[in-house]
Amino acid sequence: xxxxxxxxxxxxxNLNSIYKALVKVSLPAVITDDAAVIAGAAxxxxxxxxxxxxxMGLIRQKGLxxxxxxxxxxxxxFLGICLxxxxxxxxxxxxxxxxxxxxxxxxxxxxxxxxxxAGLPVPHVGWNRVSPARxxxxxxxxxxxxxxxxxxxxxxxxxxxxxxxxxTDYGAPFTSAIGVRNLLGVQFxxxxxxxxxxxxxxxxxxxxxxxxxxxx
Amino acid sequence: xxxxxxxxxxxxLGGRVVKGxxxxxxxxxxxxxxxxAFYDRxxxxxxxxxxxxxxxxxxxxxxEVVRKTAASIFIPLAVGGGIDSVDFMGELLQSGADxxxxxxxxxxxxxxxxxxxxxxxSQCIVTAIDARRVEERPGSPPRWEVYSHGGRRPTxxxxxxxxxxxxKLGAGEIxxxxxxxxxxxxxYDIALLAAVAGAVPIPxxxxxxxxxxxxxxxxxxxxxxxAVLVASxxxxxxxxxxxxxxxxxxxxxxxxPVSNYIT
Numbered sequence: 001x002x003x004x005x006x007x008x009x010x011x012x013x014n015l016n017s018i019y020k021a022l023v024k025v026s027l028p029a030v031i032t033d034d035a036a037v038i039a040g041a042a043x044x045x046x047x048x049x050x051x052x053x054x055x056m057g058l059i060r061q062k063g064l065x066x067x068x069x070x071x072x073x074x075x076x077x078f079l080g081i082c083l084x085x086x087x088x089x090x091x092x093x094x095x096x097x098x099x100x101x102x103x104x105x106x107x108x109x110x111x112x113x114x115x116x117x118a119g120l121p122v123p124h125v126g127w128n129r130v131s132p133a134r135x136x137x138x139x140x141x142x143x144x145x146x147x148x149x150x151x152x153x154x155x156x157x158x159x160x161x162x163x164x165x166x167x168t169d170y171g172a173p174f175t176s177a178i179g180v181r182n183l184l185g186v187q188f189x190x191x192x193x194x195x196x197x198x199x200x201x202x203x204x205x206x207x208x209x210x211x212x213x214x215x216x
Numbered sequence: 217x218x219x220x221x222x223x224x225x226x227x228x229l230g231g232r233v234v235k236g237x238x239x240x241x242x243x244x245x246x247x248x249x250x251x252x253a254f255y256d257r258x259x260x261x262x263x264x265x266x267x268x269x270x271x272x273x274x275x276x277x278x279x280e281v282v283r284k285t286a287a288s289i290f291i292p293l294a295v296g297g298g299i300d301s302v303d304f305m306g307e308l309l310q311s312g313a314d315x316x317x318x319x320x321x322x323x324x325x326x327x328x329x330x331x332x333x334x335x336x337x338s339q340c341i342v343t344a345i346d347a348r349r350v351e352e353r354p355g356s357p358p359r360w361e362v363y364s365h366g367g368r369r370p371t372x373x374x375x376x377x378x379x380x381x382x383x384k385l386g387a388g389e390i391x392x393x394x395x396x397x398x399x400x401x402x403x404y405d406i407a408l409l410a411a412v413a414g415a416v417p418i419p420x421x422x423x424x425x426x427x428x429x430x431x432x433x434x435x436x437x438x439x440x441x442x443a444v445l446v447a448s449x450x451x452x453x454x455x456x457x458x459x460x461x462x463x464x465x466x467x468x469x470x471x472x473p474v475s476n477y478i479t
Contacts, residue, residue, distance in 0.1 A: 020287050121417050123339045127219040127472045147472040151339045
């Protein structure tokens with residue numbers, strides 16, 4: 001019996017697609033905003049769309065920040081998707097008050113969320129190549145340069161380049177996936193990336209089933 | 217670099233896919249969920265469902281079609297046809313659509329684009345523009361007029377000006393159909409495409425007129441389109457998505473291979 005996956009419902013994303021995709025790859029997913037359910041799951045998927053500050057506010061309001069950080073600290077396989085990846089970082093350039101301080105994220109990964117430079121069409125929407133920076137079980141069976149589906153205006157910049165799992169070229173290379181032990185994150189939408197996306201989610205299921213697959 | 221997208225368009229009437237020419241001679245072409253799954257397997261980069269029912273019952277049926285499709289296919293899904301309120305957009309997105317395409321309702325009420333983009337993000341909002349060439353004296357620069365109601369009513373609006381306006385209102389993409397070229401299979405109106413694509417920073421999806429693979433290539437190169445909407449050349453089996461993508465790849469255009477990750 002595969003172990004359960006908590007899909008974190010922060011209230012800002014349509015979770016149907018990711019839920020259906022996890023079910024499609026035979027992962028018993030449960031959509032939840034209950035800290036106890038998240039704490040009891042074998043793995044966590046943390047999706048998100050919309051604005052950084054708004055989403056972070058909802059997470060705090062629901063009292064979910066501490067349980068998410070606990071799951072990460074305890075070594076539970078954790079996958080942030082799109083804004084969910086960005087929320088793992090210290091802060092973001094995406095703010096409602098242009099003169100104010102940068103909004104703070106969960107701070108599980110050192111680094112910043114940056115806006116694409118002027119001159120590039122944003123949002124970056126469509127299929128783009130993802131090139132793994134190193135071998136990792138999340139990308140098992142996926143060729144370097146496989147296309148995944150993106151839709152975002154900001155990208156993550158980890159302070160430690162060693163945390164970069166994959167890069168994508170949009171004007172310049174940006175980090176499209178990260179891996180810090182059990183903490184994984186992808187900027188693209190695996191649930192909208194056809195067979196390649198389903199393969200990645202299935203790989204995440206394999207990691208949940210056997211966390212020793214993860215590099216130390 | 218972003219891949220050029222191949223987007224099959226499925227006309228849906230009363231919960232069934234139909235094919236025909238401009239709303240006439242409609243023939244049943246199967247179950248939308250099955251057709252969507254077929255094109256997904258074939259390598260479509262995205263799908264468009266166009267509801268041509270435009271009635272209250274049609275709306276409920278469309279929501280059900282979207283719900284079922286989104287449960288079984290895992291590529292972006294856009295829905296258009298008779299969408300005239302932010303609430304209905306929300307219902308479709310909640311049912312599993314990723315993008316909403318607006319046309320006639322946005323011409324009557326441009327705030328629909330702004331409100332939809334503010335609530336769901338620009339990436340969700342596609343504006344469809346149906347344009348027809350305006351006859352002018354020989355030698356004068358071409359102009360195109362926007363039509364509403366499925367191409368039946370002239371609006372007096374200039375297509376380029378409207379494209380610029382919808383981008384400013386927050387549209388994330390423009391789905392541009394040449395009414396002159398649509399259904400002819402003689403090729404896209406490349407001048408229209410290039411004029412709109414040159415006027416806005418957002419992606420333009422080319423529609424109307426494709427008959428050969430070369431036409432698709434022209435739309436994506438000279439026409440500067442980011443994507444091509446394909447209907448009849450797929451539905452009537454003239455070409456498969458794999459044939460289209462192989463042809464474009466040979467021309468040096470970036471496309472997502474049909475066998476994307478499989479070695």
